Amino acid sequence: MTAVHESKVQLGGVRGGPDVATLRQDRWWIQPVVTVSILTAFIIYSTWAAFQNKNYYVGAQMHRDLISPFYSPCLANSCGAAKFGAFSFGNWALSPALLILIFPLGFRLTCYYYRRSYYRAFWWAPPACDVGDAHNSYSGETRFPLIMQNMHRYFFYAGLVFNALLTYDAIRAFNQPGIGFGVTVGTLVLIVNATLLWGYSLSCHACRHLCGGQVKSFKAHPIRYRFWKIVTPLNAKHMNFAWASLLFVAFTDVYVRLVASGAWTDFRLF
Amino acid sequence: MSEITMRVWRGDANGGDFESYTTERSDGEVILDVIHRIQATEAPDLACRWNCKAGKCGSCAVEVNGKPRLMCMTRIDTLPEGPVTLTPMKTFPIIRDLVTDVSFNYVQAKKVPALLPPPMPAEGYRMFQEDVERSQEFRKCIECFMCQDVCHVIRDHEENKENYAGPRFFIRHAELEMHPLDTNDRRDFVREEAGLGMCNITKCCTEVCPEHIKITDNAIIPLKERVVDAHYDPVAWLGRKILRKTKTSATDAAVQPAP
Structure with missing residues (x-):
């Protein structure tokens, strides 16, 4: 590798201004507090839900076919009527949710938007713009474990598979065993959930790159350029999709759980 | 009054x-x-x-x-x-x-390898509008260096200045890396010399830019993804081997010196 100029940066010059963490006068701490609150609440709820191992499926006895996104695809023998496909993890004794949650979790954990959010809110590197970093040294994403953030695109691929499966679940929710085709509130909940997850995945920065961002010349790759043009406006809304899909996937689990436990009735619309 | x-x-x-x-x-x-x-x-x-x-x-x-x-x-x-x-x-x-004293930025500017176009074809170079538009955003930079100022990598860690170009020069690297006539492969350079991995995409540079350049979304993250192509993606590596696209291997194509 040939460096162009060997100019040296002079370190250690005296900086101006007072030696304080920040001179900001606005309420910069609100954003990290809100982020910590929402993400912590989601982590606690999803952990609790993943270990419940019950009330994640509403089946034929209630004339419904609704499965929680936390448990889909259900791959353990314990899934019973909710079992997906022929493959099984056999004598898996723990909650079947634990077999799959690593993928959506990994997708969000390595997502560029969430990285921005949790580096600020949890790691305080920095807590907000122009507010002092909470750490004495800093190496960014150059070392293990944070260098693993570069695996984001593999979780993106996995996310697409999960989106397809959740879309399949949403389509299946139109079938009401013993009644026939119909639409219930649960059907709509599963459709909105799948739609938001597609929005989150397709607006992802890795998706934008793979669609066309990686090419040197758009002119030489007109189809990829067209894909890139479609994905780019979605990418601008990635933050919105990130929060909306996160909250709605939890809501979907809550809804299915309430219906499955008998605490709530899934109303039939038509 | x-x-x-x-x-x-x-x-x-x-x-x-x-x-x-x-x-x-x-x-x-x-x-x-x-x-x-x-x-x-x-x-x-x-x-x-x-x-x-x-x-x-x-x-x-x-x-x-x-x-x-x-x-x-x-x-x-x-x-x-x-x-x-x-x-x-x-x-x-x-x-x-x-x-x-903002001379840190001028030192970093000198390190950016210049555009290295291929030999001039008989009909001359041609640039197409869709390729021009892509880098036009980066040309809006007025070099106020507020993005450099707000970047915590050097704002809070003076020692990183030696090995970190900063957001202003990431958009310059991105502009050249996305230039259809540039034959330099800059992915090794931005990873090893410019310190792209130090950026943890907190987007403060984007928030502060007076020209509203989407520094993080349109320059830094695309550069990070290109580095992933070159170094962290075995599928892309396999594809290059199968298609014999040695040029796109960052380890094979060194950044050339400026004239």
Whole structure:
């Protein structure tokens, strides 16, 4: 590798201004507090839900076919009527949710938007713009474990598979065993959930790159350029999709759980 | 006509402190107007850098109430009531009062390998509009260096300055890396020499840019993804081997020196 100029940066010059963490006068701490609150609440709820191992499926006895996104695809023998496909993890004794949650979790954990959010809110590197970093040294994403953030695109691929499966679940929710085709509130909940997850995945920065961002010349790759043009406006809304899909996937689990436990009735619309 | 109090950092490398000035203000005035009034009436030795007064030269960047702003583009009536605090940009060494030594940026600028086009074809080079538009956004940069100032990688960690180009030069690297006529493969360079991996995409640079350049989304993250293509993606590596695309292997294609 040939460096162009060997100019040296002079370190250690005296900086101006007072030696304080920040001179900001606005309420910069609100954003990290809100982020910590929402993400912590989601982590606690999803952990609790993943270990419940019950009330994640509403089946034929209630004339419904609704499965929680936390448990889909259900791959353990314990899934019973909710079992997906022929493959099984056999004598898996723990909650079947634990077999799959690593993928959506990994997708969000390595997502560029969430990285921005949790580096600020949890790691305080920095807590907000122009507010002092909470750490004495800093190496960014150059070392293990944070260098693993570069695996984001593999979780993106996995996310697409999960989106397809959740879309399949949403389509299946139109079938009401013993009644026939119909639409219930649960059907709509599963459709909105799948739609938001597609929005989150397709607006992802890795998706934008793979669609066309990686090419040197758009002119030489007109189809990829067209894909890139479609994905780019979605990418601008990635933050919105990130929060909306996160909250709605939890809501979907809550809804299915309430219906499955008998605490709530899934109303039939038509 | 009402009054405004400005708390201005006065000092140099030997130390300094805030000094308060209360002066008149008019509707629609910007901070630079008030600073000029203070210079004309109370403190003729107050040092500040300015030039165009139109937000296009990038000279008058300081920190207003702790946030980097252009003095000529910051209207007084957009600020909260009370004294306005003005300090020099924190990331760079102070020269005097509100003036800093931004030569760090010029050192980093010299390190950017120049465009290396292929030999001129008989019909000449051709650029197409869709390729021009892509990098046009990056050309809007006025080099105010507020993105460099706000970047915590060097703002809070002086030792990183040696190995970190900063957001302003990531958009320059991105512009060249996306240039259809550039034959340099810059992915190794931005990873190893420019310190792209140090950026943890907190987007402060994007938030502060007066030209509204989407620095993070359109330059830094695309560069990170290109580095992933070259170094962290076994599927892409396999594809290159199968298709024998050795040029796109960062380890095979070194950045060429500038002429």
